[in-house]
Amino acid sequence: MDPPERVSLPANFEEVDVDVVVQLIADMMERLTAHNDRIPLAPEGLTRFHSRSAPGISILDYLRRIVRFTKAERSCLLITLHYIDQICARFPSFTLSSLTCHRFVITAIAVSSKALCDAFCTNSVYARVGGIPVGELNMLEREFLRMIDWSLTCTREVLQEYYASLVRTHSAGTYIIVGSESESSLGSDSEMEYEPASRPATPPALSPHSLASTIRVDPAGAPEPPRPPTVEQNMAYAAFQQSHSRAARGGDAEG
Template sequence: MEEKIKIASSPYFLNNYIEILSSILRRIVKSNDASPGCDKIVTQFHSETAPSVAIRDYMERILKLTKCEPGSIVLAVIYMLRICRDHSIPLTSLCFHRLFITSVCVSMKYFEDDVYSNKYMAKVGGISTRELSVLERLHLVMLKFSLMMSPIDYGNFCKEAVRLEGQILLDSVPTKGKKGGASELSNAIALIARLLPPNPNASEEKEKEASPAKEKASSASSAEKKEKETEPEEEESEKKAAN
């Protein structure tokens, strides 16, 4: 890794990043779990029943047993949300745990020098070694092997996460004439869109979508040119026939 990504320098973020990120992820999962139709979307990351371990507890368990750097956790969350956004997968309680342990496995291999084996990581995450290896390959393919993130986007993510976590806390406080937690801030799509940098492959996909239209337009214009070019010839032949 050419440029080592540094964790946001804010002492508040450094001391509370697990709580900050888990608070946002809990809100996203809670929103999606309550949304109709989300349970119909099934991937290899989904389990039949939701694990009993809470999101924050699961994140803290992985941090404790792997002693990974804060940057690895942050990148893991970013990778996870990118997959959900780019592949239209709602982050729910059925897929969070497998997605997160796989994301941590990938981010540690990218971000850190010394990493654990997949056998150990699978044990930490509560899945089999074979399953983790399969999910890791799928994870990389879904990210199109794009693991690098600029320090600017990384810093913006951390700052926005702190801001959103603060807003979530304010939103949960009941006020006069308002019920706690009633805000649309819990909307998962809005949260993901605000947290993540632009999709690096979006421009390429738009160009691919636009290319057929461009080809049709160019072929139509070339056909018009040919018609215009043949018109004078037809006029000349008609004049000669008249004479």
């Protein structure tokens, strides 16, 4: 079988087609969530980003929807990976899985757009695009900022490294970066610069693929530190274990 035809990409992430960036990130996230979904979910590992069930829309289609209706920039997409690394380093029990990925992504892009861009959407738009209530997105945003300790930016070189890594590890091996970065690249201690995005059109509702409700309910006031699992969380975890046990028994029976 002939190897797949390679597609050459620009050396700098700012010059690559935004849909290619979406495909690269989605490919990485799909592999990561597939791996993490095999890890048993403990009650203490539940977060505000957990859904009761996996959403009925792929991460690729979800990212494309976000880009289409919010005009999210390449930097805002790539820095999502930096946020994942930050949070996983500070909260080792957090995993990006099919239950957390979608909520994490829409929150990360909403936060990064406000931090990095001159023009961005309101939370009501991000919520409509993401298929969650605006009050829920507000709660997720507060929790997200707490988890990353308000560390919202990084250097341009960090994003360039993420871009190169995504291309290098792409599962299909479709893409290859040709050439070297231009001499106009920013220095390693320079902050990122961005062009303002145009105001997007109002998106349609995400039905019928709206995300399932989260397990936790946001308390009034400022975000609180992690608390012991609630009764609802314990019930959700018990149901999760029971469903996996039935699936395992079904697989044994078929074998």
